[in-house]
Amino acid sequence: MKNPSIIIKGVWVAIGTLALVAFPLVAPNRYVVHIVNMAGLYILLSLGLNLAMGYCGQINLALGAFWGVGAYTAALLNTHFGVPIWVNLPIGMVFAGVVGALIALPMLKVRSHYLALVTIGLAETINIILVNETWLTQGPLGISGIQMPTLFGIAIDGDERFYYLILTCVLIGFLVARQIVRHRIGRSFIAIRDDEVAAKAMGVNAAYYQILANSIAGVYCGAAGVLYAHLNTYISPDIFEFKSALYVLTMTLVGGMGSLAGSFVGGLGLPITQELLRGIGNWELVGYGIAIMLVVLFFPGGVIGITRRLQESSGIRWPWARKPTVEPSQLEEPNVSGP
Amino acid sequence: MISVNNIHTYYGHIHAVKGISFEVRQGEITALIGANGAGKSTTIKTICGLLHPREGSILLDGAPIHKLSADKVVRLGVGLVPEGRRVFPVLTVDENLDMGAYHRSDQAEIAKDKAQMYETFPALKGREKQLAGSLSGGEQQMLAIARALMSKPKLLAMDEPSLGLAPLLVKRVFEIIADLNQQGMTILLSEQNARGALKIAHQGIVLETGLVRFADDAASLRSNAVIQRAYLGAG
Numbered sequence: 001m002k003n004p005s006i007i008i009k010g011v012w013v014a015i016g017t018l019a020l021v022a023f024p025l026v027a028p029n030r031y032v033v034h035i036v037n038m039a040g041l042y043i044l045l046s047l048g049l050n051l052a053m054g055y056c057g058q059i060n061l062a063l064g065a066f067w068g069v070g071a072y073t074a075a076l077l078n079t080h081f082g083v084p085i086w087v088n089l090p091i092g093m094v095f096a097g098v099v100g101a102l103i104a105l106p107m108l109k110v111r112s113h114y115l116a117l118v119t120i121g122l123a124e125t126i127n128i129i130l131v132n133e134t135w136l137t138q139g140p141l142g143i144s145g146i147q148m149p150t151l152f153g154i155a156i157d158g159d160e161r162f163y164y165l166i167l168t169c170v171l172i173g174f175l176v177a178r179q180i181v182r183h184r185i186g187r188s189f190i191a192i193r194d195d196e197v198a199a200k201a202m203g204v205n206a207a208y209y210q211i212l213a214n215s216i217a218g219v220y221c222g223a224a225g226v227l228y229a230h231l232n233t234y235i236s237p238d239i240f241e242f243k244s245a246l247y248v249l250t251m252t253l254v255g256g257m258g259s260l261a262g263s264f265v266g267g268l269g270l271p272i273t274q275e276l277l278r279g280i281g282n283w284e285l286v287g288y289g290i291a292i293m294l295v296v297l298f299f300p301g302g303v304i305g306i307t308r309r310l311q312e313s314s315g316i317r318w319p320w321a322r323k324p325t326v327e328p329s330q331l332e333e334p335n336v337s338g339p
Numbered sequence: 340m341i342s343v344n345n346i347h348t349y350y351g352h353i354h355a356v357k358g359i360s361f362e363v364r365q366g367e368i369t370a371l372i373g374a375n376g377a378g379k380s381t382t383i384k385t386i387c388g389l390l391h392p393r394e395g396s397i398l399l400d401g402a403p404i405h406k407l408s409a410d411k412v413v414r415l416g417v418g419l420v421p422e423g424r425r426v427f428p429v430l431t432v433d434e435n436l437d438m439g440a441y442h443r444s445d446q447a448e449i450a451k452d453k454a455q456m457y458e459t460f461p462a463l464k465g466r467e468k469q470l471a472g473s474l475s476g477g478e479q480q481m482l483a484i485a486r487a488l489m490s491k492p493k494l495l496a497m498d499e500p501s502l503g504l505a506p507l508l509v510k511r512v513f514e515i516i517a518d519l520n521q522q523g524m525t526i527l528l529s530e531q532n533a534r535g536a537l538k539i540a541h542q543g544i545v546l547e548t549g550l551v552r553f554a555d556d557a558a559s560l561r562s563n564a565v566i567q568r569a570y571l572g573a574g
Contacts, residue, residue: 190427190430191427194429195425197421198426201487202486203409203414204410204438206410
């Protein structure tokens with residue numbers, strides 16, 4: 001007899017796959033697809049931040065810079081040499097990954113909020129380079145005329161077709177991230193995040209994994225950058241300012257720091273909310289600030305943390321939830337008498 | 340086994356350890372005794388590679404280790420039970436033990452050693468899947484000791500293992516340390532609880548303000564009038 005939970009899971013997967021594949025066909029208009037495409041890129045950025053910050057504790061506000069490195073790599077290679085996205089994607093990921101590793105070197109010397117300051121400074125440096133080195137980047141004018149990709153002679157020339165490319169990248173990005181967090185690297189990240197001294201005492205080479213975490217964040221953001229450049233066909237430095245890092249930080253915190261599902265909740269949820277609340281203009285920054293404060297103060301696990309708490313207190317099992325590792329009863333009465 | 344030669348360790352400008360020398364002999368318990376700020380923890384951290392001495396040397400079986408990073412020192416066989424236990428709160432008990440075996444790759448042996456740990460520390464038995472953060476203080480201390488043993492150390496360095504535990508548990512921790520030593524483990528024990536430590540130790544090193552004040556076998560220290568007055572609470 002088959003386990004009913006496997007059947008239920010299968011049904012969920014089937015419904016999910018169908019919805020994902022059919023989305024551009026049933027979407028009311030191209031603009032909606034564009035929003036979802038951007039959300040896909042934000043999910044990639046958020047996954048990168050989540051691995052570095054949520055799992056390894058490396059506060060990193062230089063994401064916009066990594067994103068920009070990927071986008072500018074693709075834009076320059078494409079407009080000057082006609083390099084297609086399929087080649088730009090790995091190159092942009094490697095470039096941004098190297099920048100992530102280099103940025104991590106000065107980060108090793110500092111902790112917590114100083115880490116945030118160092119990364120803001122480094123991100124600003126890269127942004128100033130993008131603005132001022134006009135011989136290379138054309139400065140604030142940006143770079144236009146980036147080609148949309150073709151695959152086997154089919155032009156991926158609109159948001160609807162690009163959607164499938166982004167979907168594929170997000171799925172691959174998620175599966176890779178899941179492998180990372182479930183295995184040795186993820187275990188090392190969590191150990192460093194929770195107690196760096198204890199992690200070192202266990203034999204974890206903390207410096208190596210901290211550099212690796214930031215480099216992985218760079219790779220994810222680099223991929224998002226390359227996709228963004230080829231999707232938008234035009235890029236300019238203002239997209240990659242500090243504001244974008246704050247945006248990704250907000251969505252990851254609200255979704256759930258330290259949970260890959262949180263990146264999906266935040267990455268989809270925040271752009272959609274933003275669309276619904278269009279017209280509030282710069283007040284959105286105030287909104288991010290308030291959202292971050294509320295989450296940090298009251299819901300440290302974000303939306304995912306809330307669903308987990310509900311699950312533990314009510315016994316409801318969400319279809320995507322893993323088996324709880326602690327029985328609530330154990331949490332309530334720890335054995336104080338000891339052995 | 341370990342010889343510490345005239346080490347000087349600083350926290351920034353603060354000169355915490357001012358030239359300490361001693362030997363940890365194979366198969367023995369060596370107790371580092373002293374008040375708060377005497378330099379016990381600093382000495383242990385320096386041996387484990389979490390801090391580096393500005394002067395002096397530390398030799399493990401004759402090979403210098405004082406310039407190595409902590410992860411390399413662990414690989415060479417120095418396991419640490421850190422001050423304040425420092426188990427990984429969001430990992431399960433089982434995963435904490437896996438972290439202890441971090442640098443080992445012999446999966447079959449690791450599984451065997453883990454099973455052994457649950458035998459040695461019955462407090463952990465049946466709690467394999469429980470988050471370490473939800474254990475009581477005493478259980479966390481057992482887990483911290485088990486976790487350090489999972490690295491198969493030649494020397495087990497323990498930093499204040501009795502700190503913050505109920506008297507009954509303190510007694511139990513000292514029993515466990517003595518048991519481990521009976522089974523052949525060499526132990527370096529830093530303790531404020533001088534009475535308990537000197538009862539199970541072979542030799543004692545008394546530190547005061549970053550210097551060695553006394554170094555002798557534990558029995559002599561126990562009968563030393565100055566030590567009795569300052570550390571053992573005798574009139």
